[in-house]
Amino acid sequence: MSVARLPIVVGFGGFNAAGRASGHHAYRRMVIESLPELPRQETLAGLAVMMGLISYVEGAYRDSADQALDLADIEARYGEQILDGTLIRRIDKSFFDVDAAHWQKSATLGAGDSPLVFELRKRDLPEPVPTDWLVNDIDGDRVRVTASGGLEVKFDSYRDIPVKSAGQLPRGFNPGSLYNSHYHPRALQLAVIGASDAIQSIGIKWSAIMAAVQPDQVGVYASNVMSQMDENGFGGLLQSRLKGGRVSAKQCPLGLNTMPADFVNAYILGSVGQTGAITGACASFLYNLQAAAEDIASGKCRVAVVGCAEAPIVLEIIDGYATMGALASEEKLKKLDGTDEIDPRRTSRPFGENAGFTMAEASQYVVLMDDALAIELGADIHGAVGDVFINADGFKKSISAPGPGNYITMAKAVASAKAILGEESIKQRSLIQAHGSSTPQNRVTESQIFDQVAQVFGIENWPVSAVKAYVGHSLSAASGEQLIASLGVFKYGIIPGVKTIDKVADDVFADRLQIATKDVVASQQLDVAFLNSKGFGGNNATASIFAPHVVERMLARRFGEKGMARYRDKREQVRAAAEAYDVAAQQGNFATIYHFGEGLIDESQIRLDQDSVQLPGFAHPIDLIFANRYADMCE
Template identity: 90%
Template sequence: MSVARLPVIVGFGGFNAAGRSSGHHAYRRLVIESLPEESRQETLAGLAVMMGLVSHVDGAYRDSADQVLGLADIAARYGEQVLDGTLIRRIDKTFFDVDAAHWQKSAALGSGESTLVFELRKRDLPEPPPPEWVIEDLDGDKVRVTAASLEVKFDSYRDIPVKSAGQLPRGFNPGSLYNSHYHPRALQLAVIGASDAIQSMGLKWQEIMAVVQPDQVAVYASNVMSQMDENGFGGLLQSRLKGGRVSAKQCPLGLNTMPADFVNAYILGSVGQTGAITGACASFLYNLQAAAEDIASGKCRVAVVGCAEAPIVAEIIDGYATMGALASEDKLKKLDGTDEADPRRTSRPFGENAGFTMAEASQYVVLMDDALAIELGADIHGAVGDVFINADGFKKSISAPGPGNYVTMAKAVASARAILGEESVKKRSFIQAHGSSTPQNRVTESQIFDQVAQVFGIDAWPVSAVKAYVGHSLSAASGEQLIASLGVFKYGIIPGIKTIDKVADDVFADRLQISTRDVVVSQPLDVAFLNSKGFGGNNATASIFAPHVVERMLKRRYGEKLMARYHDRREQVRTAAQAYDQAALQGDFATIYHFGEGLIDESQIKLDLESLQLPGFVQAVDLTFVNRFADMCD
């Protein structure tokens, strides 16, 4: 029986409403009230640089007047502005004006016996003109038209009932970090997020590829809504209605495979396994399962997994709002009994709530098999135990929850118990809930947790829900859960659901610990359960093991002597990772983007019966296969 390889997490990065994910900085924004003062000041300074409030020049932080600032100065002067410009908040006008969103109002001009007479340029005539029009040539290029009536569309502006979203820190422009000309926003997020994850490792990609065969690398990434802004499918679909022309980029760049394709083509230069798996709001976990299974089976040795979503587009907001899925201002006012809704408290998982809050985000992680991580000295932040995906069976409503999540949650807990033991699950585990902030979710999801807790003997199961802070980023949502969990493992602080005053009365909370304040744990946590539910019956639950648990597992597999050598190599890798982290805190993200570089000369490919050698790659692709179905063949 072959030994399964453990998929360990050696890098993570991305950007969301809380800031940069690598180095745990986005997580630290979630629990900033509970951090030591030095960590709090460092987090505020990093965000202040991202937001353009201060700069870092010649080894020092400086304001617009070139005055040198210390961390305490930044926190005192810009702290409130940083806090106000992050997490969920009123939608910035850089997206659209929620009080006066552009639309077109149809109208009919002319009626009865009167006729319309108007002039226009010949080139502006419709093709072909309506047959009832009487057209008279005038001097120059103008014509006079006489018509009985005319259907027109007027530019109009109207209020959008949903006014809040989880947005990147105010003032931060993702496209400014690399040559992003004509890239849709979701692809800008994919590039900077994946680059952040790769650089967070502290290992050069070339170092990894020197010991890994080209086809032993995998990239699994996607998004749900594709790219719906003007540079993607949005512009493609609107161009004819607006009287414009489709560009050559809008169609290909709109595809929801692009968050993977851009990583392959412009960041890694990979020729390995690739895929873009979607499962509505559980998409990140769908991609994570594929990568983890490939690594455990030996199909690949390194995998980059992620999702990038940019859905703060008027049409998408309209769509979800029409479904009744989003928290509108009117709903919140009625819920709170006030005349003015708080735009920062629209997402209220497990509390009295009114719908979820849309968000943009890019989250990527890098996985390796345990043997490769040991060989390279990679810093291990956790490991993927299992990811389970199950559908709901027959459904009456495509958006309603169903029984599939019972299956995924129960299997994830049972699997973790089999691997780590009963005490780890009962005493040292916690849940990252889907926590979408809808009235139906708070009941159905908590009931699942309660029943699973009862069966496995769990009395006070800690539950966190990061959507309270950053909103619902659709495909990337589970990536936000994962990266927040890595922060919990490191700092021992479970983010409370601070947007609610109390847990709603209909929540099944007897065996759950749902806190409205950050919880400092009394002992290290061993495992996090990430739970995700998506429209259409797309349910997924993953178990993520803490780094100290992984260390114990590796020590058992490799022994003291080999682990000692690994620890020595790891110090160098950690030093390199810290150097990147410090540079990024100061605004130097050094985003990886190779356009037109390192192209493979296909005429230089060497091929024989045993291997295929690609120019530019140290290792060759192995072509020596054994018959997996030998017992069925002659």
């Protein structure tokens, strides 16, 4: 029996309402009031640069008057503004005006006894001219129209929309400014900068990684749920005729929900390896993670980039989810709180008295390597993927209602981790990253699943965190935010509390759960985090993520102390390179990777024989020698 290879997290990055994911900065924003002074101030400084409040010039942070600032100055002068411009907040007018959102109101003009008479330019006449119109020339350019049956028109109108909060990128940060993003939909801008952030966080040049593997041993697994629905994607494509405009050549291809993978292959990595764009509603990140982890464990893939990028703060999308009753509207929250004023930052309330989820935009990517390659290259270990389980709900009455599939995924994940790490790790040193969507139904059904699993496995006071309280629900990327927050918990030992609620709701099954309303410092090192995700349509997924100290202990058994000693020596240089990138990014130098029209493969130089394919520019050939997997079935 072949030994499975362990999928190790060697890099992570992205951007969301809390800021930049790499270097644990987005996580640190979530627990900023619980951090020591230096990491708190460093995170604030990085956010201040992202938001355009300050710059880094000639070796110092500087304000608009070119005065040098130290970290304490930045916190004192800009701290409140930085905190106010991050996490969930009132939707910025750069998206649309929530108090006067554009609408079109239908009306009929001239529907009385008298015909409607109006003038217009001849070139603006509809094709064909309606049969009840009498058209007379005024001059060579204009005509007079007499419409006996009236005229159907649409007036520009502006209405208040009930949903006014979302998880948005830090105020003032423009993702498209980091590279040549002309005509790219926002979700693809997020995909490019998020995947680039993850790749550079590794601390190993991508060329060095590619020199160590065959070209087809790299995989990219990424997608999104809502595709690209803004003006540069499907949104513009579908609206163009209704607005009297023309479809562009880019809107259709760039709108596809495979693009968060395709752009990484084509413009960041130049990969010719495995690719996939799997969607499972709000569990999509875990669907992609499962595919990557299985391919690494089986040896099919040695390096995998996994991620999702979603930009759903689009009026039509919010309108759709709001009409379903899925989003927290101001009126619902006012009624719930018994007040005329609500705090837009507290609209997402997992496991509390809540009224629906809060939409968010985000890009989250992680880089996985098999254990042998990580040891060979000295890659840093941030965690490892134990297992990812996916199960459907069976027959459903409502496509959006929860069902039994999540019982299966959660129980399997805990049982699998118990088999690998032992009972004590599960009972004493584990954490749940809940789906925590902030709907009344979710708080009951998800907590009941946790409670029953805890009872079966003898778990008491099980810590539960729910990052949607901070950053909202980014749909496909949501589980990526759970994963990256878990890596932060492993490093800092601070479990983010659900700080948007005053208390846990009475109908939550909380007897065996620890759902804190403030940050909690873990009493001991955590060994494993369980990421739980539930999606419309019965898309349930649960993953187990192992902590770095657990992974190193496992690797020591496989590679021995001498092998680990050599690995640690190499790792020092890798960590230094990763730290150098982190410092540069803190100062606003993201050096986003984007290769447009560069490094194209000359197909005339491809060499092919029965044993291999050799591509120009790649160190190793692609192996064509296969064993017969079905030898027992063949003569």
